[in-house]
Amino acid sequence: MNMQACSPDSWRRGKKEKRFQLVNLSPLKRTGGIKVKKEDCIFCKIAAGEVPSKTLYEDEQFRVILDLAPATKGHALIIPKEHYANLYEIPHETAAGVMKLAKTMAATMTERLGAEGFNLLQNNGETAGQTVMHFHMHLIPRYKGDGQQLFHEQPTASQEELEEIKRKITE
Numbered sequence: 001m002n003m004q005a006c007s008p009d010s011w012r013r014g015k016k017e018k019r020f021q022l023v024n025l026s027p028l029k030r031t032g033g034i035k036v037k038k039e040d041c042i043f044c045k046i047a048a049g050e051v052p053s054k055t056l057y058e059d060e061q062f063r064v065i066l067d068l069a070p071a072t073k074g075h076a077l078i079i080p081k082e083h084y085a086n087l088y089e090i091p092h093e094t095a096a097g098v099m100k101l102a103k104t105m106a107a108t109m110t111e112r113l114g115a116e117g118f119n120l121l122q123n124n125g126e127t128a129g130q131t132v133m134h135f136h137m138h139l140i141p142r143y144k145g146d147g148q149q150l151f152h153e154q155p156t157a158s159q160e161e162l163e164e165i166k167r168k169i170t171e
């Protein structure tokens with residue numbers, strides 16, 4: 001399915017100018033050809049309640065569990081009950097549901113755990129650090145001095161490099 005997108009400039013002008021098409025690349029290409037069968041999937045089993053977990057929240061579509069190897073105190077995962085390997089595969093409605101739930105969970109966890117900040121993290125493909133090939137969103141409460149770092153102090157790109165990347169994505 002192709003989607004139309006609008007540039008920020010056109011939004012500012014109040015025009016719905018169609019600037020470029022977002023493509024839906026093959027999920028198999030994106031995950032290096034690995035497609036885990038539902039029967040073999042640990043997160044399918046956890047989501048279905050067949051394997052026990054520390055569940056923080058559950059509804060028809062999602063289960064939220066504590067991560068076995070937490071990056072910080074309270075590190076949790078939103079797991080859709082339906083098996084989708086990654087972001088390229090999940091339907092837009094499910095993606096929207098994940099973000100709504102992430103917002104609610106972040107507010108509750110921040111208050112209850114006395115966190116001072118919060119990261120959402122979502123890995124797709126081995127290259128990006130995904131180890132369990134069932135879509136999940138990491139909920140990571142942050143505390144002063146917790147020692148976790150992500151994207152800190154990157155070198156600034158040149159305007160030419162940025163222009164080239166922008167062209168690749170939008171033209």
Ligand code: 5GP
Nearest residue numbers: 042053065066067068069123129130131132
């Ligand atoms: P990824 O690296 O795929 O984005 O994240 C997978 C996460 O799942 C890791 O943080 C890992 O600790 C967690 N994890 C892997 N297996 C289990 C499990 O059986 N139970 C729980 N609760 N977490 C798991």
Ligand code: ZN
Nearest residue numbers: 041044083134
């Ligand atoms: Zn699964």
